[in-house]
Amino acid sequence: MTSLSLSVYPASSKKSYASNPFVRLIQWHMEEILSRILDACKIARELESSLLLYVDVASDAHYLLRSCEEIVGAFNKAVHGLYAMQSQAPSVQMLLMSAGEATGNPFCTGVPAPISPENQPAVTESEGGLSYVHSGAPGQRKGKSLVPRSSKKRHEGISIELVPAQPNMENPPDDGYTWKKYGQKEILNSRFPRSYYHCTHKHHHGCKAKKKVQRLDDYPSTLEVTYCGAHTCRTSLTPILIPNDNNNNDDSQLGGHLGAQAAVQKVVASQPSLIQDHNWFDREDSSRYIEQMQGGGEVDCSVAEFADVMFTLGSNSTLEAIFSPSQGKP
DNA sequence: TCGATTTGACCTTA
DNA sequence: TAAGGTCAAATCGA
Numbered sequence A: 001m002t003s004l005s006l007s008v009y010p011a012s013s014k015k016s017y018a019s020n021p022f023v024r025l026i027q028w029h030m031e032e033i034l035s036r037i038l039d040a041c042k043i044a045r046e047l048e049s050s051l052l053l054y055v056d057v058a059s060d061a062h063y064l065l066r067s068c069e070e071i072v073g074a075f076n077k078a079v080h081g082l083y084a085m086q087s088q089a090p091s092v093q094m095l096l097m098s099a100g101e102a103t104g105n106p107f108c109t110g111v112p113a114p115i116s117p118e119n120q121p122a123v124t125e126s127e128g129g130l131s132y133v134h135s136g137a138p139g140q141r142k143g144k145s146l147v148p149r150s151s152k153k154r155h156e157g158i159s160i161e162l163v164p165a166q167p168n169m170e171n172p173p174d175d176g177y178t179w180k181k182y183g184q185k186e187i188l189n190s191r192f193p194r195s196y197y198h199c200t201h202k203h204h205h206g207c208k209a210k211k212k213v214q215r216l217d218d219y220p221s222t223l224e225v226t227y228c229g230a231h232t233c234r235t236s237l238t239p240i241l242i243p244n245d246n247n248n249n250d251d252s253q254l255g256g257h258l259g260a261q262a263a264v265q266k267v268v269a270s271q272p273s274l275i276q277d278h279n280w281f282d283r284e285d286s287s288r289y290i291e292q293m294q295g296g297g298e299v300d301c302s303v304a305e306f307a308d309v310m311f312t313l314g315s316n317s318t319l320e321a322i323f324s325p326s327q328g329k330p
Numbered sequence B: 001t002c003g004a005t006t007t008g009a010c011c012t013t014a
Numbered sequence C: 001t002a003a004g005g006t007c008a009a010a011t012c013g014a
Helices: A011-018 A021-053 A055-059 A061-086 A089-103 A250-254 A256-270 A272-277 A283-294 A301-312 A318-322
Strands: A121-126 A129-134 A142-147 A158-164 A179-185 A194-199 A210-215 A222-228
Touching: A021 A055, A021 A061, A055 A061
Parallel strands: none
Antiparallel strands: A121 A129, A121 A158, A129 A142, A158 A222, A179 A194, A194 A210, A210 A222
């Protein structure tokens, strides 16, 4: 299996970042997605060869149907991987920001901060590991277990969010609920203590929501907030943040090809040169990229740029629109 | 004075 | 038994 180099960090610092869970996660995703796409290409080539070499194949409906199903299945898996990775785009961008701060890499520092309550990436503990999910916006997809991690305990309803730390403040940004700190503890092998909070309505309404907050050793500008238990109080003194979908759902409401068209037009409008410089749907052009990747080479910068545009346009529904439910949404 | 925070002791769990 | 999680008295600040 070939691997993709993200080309984000200076060579000298690659090793230290390779241990970063985000980098491992994204590399894992990229390898999985690429593997599925290559599978689909391989099946398509086999089908093409069969059609060219054997005249009978063209009339073998079963064979044609099975080949098509295999191709569609492989692409569907790639789409599933893209969905999962898209849900982590804010995490990746936050990582790049941290990397940029640490290394002075202008590419990293140029990444905008995307974290908002409705876009925060979250990690949910589930059977066999951790699942990354979007928190906040209702109806968001839940991912499968992506990164195996040993854990001492396994609880229901645990979610972990990474949020940027407020300058000169230990407290995480307001998440819409009121919390009371009930403890702080030094954690083994951690430079920073962990703070424990429970909902201020614990005693009045028996709300069992709790959270613990810890600054990441490697990224002090990032807080890991672990939520345990759901709020049952529904009487928060501060307004609960309601995702504003008015700006983001335009193209998803279109759905299907219209939605995909709108999403692509959005990309084209924002970065016309990316589209003009490459014919993304040209077979030979795309084959060159596949071969480039198969050869272990680094991804063409424009590919990364295109992906970056897709992610940083800020629309959660861009990919959703392109890969509409009718087109094999997992 | 009251509510929030700190901190050391105790409890729980792997 | 060690480490994480919680309790509750002491402390702080508005």
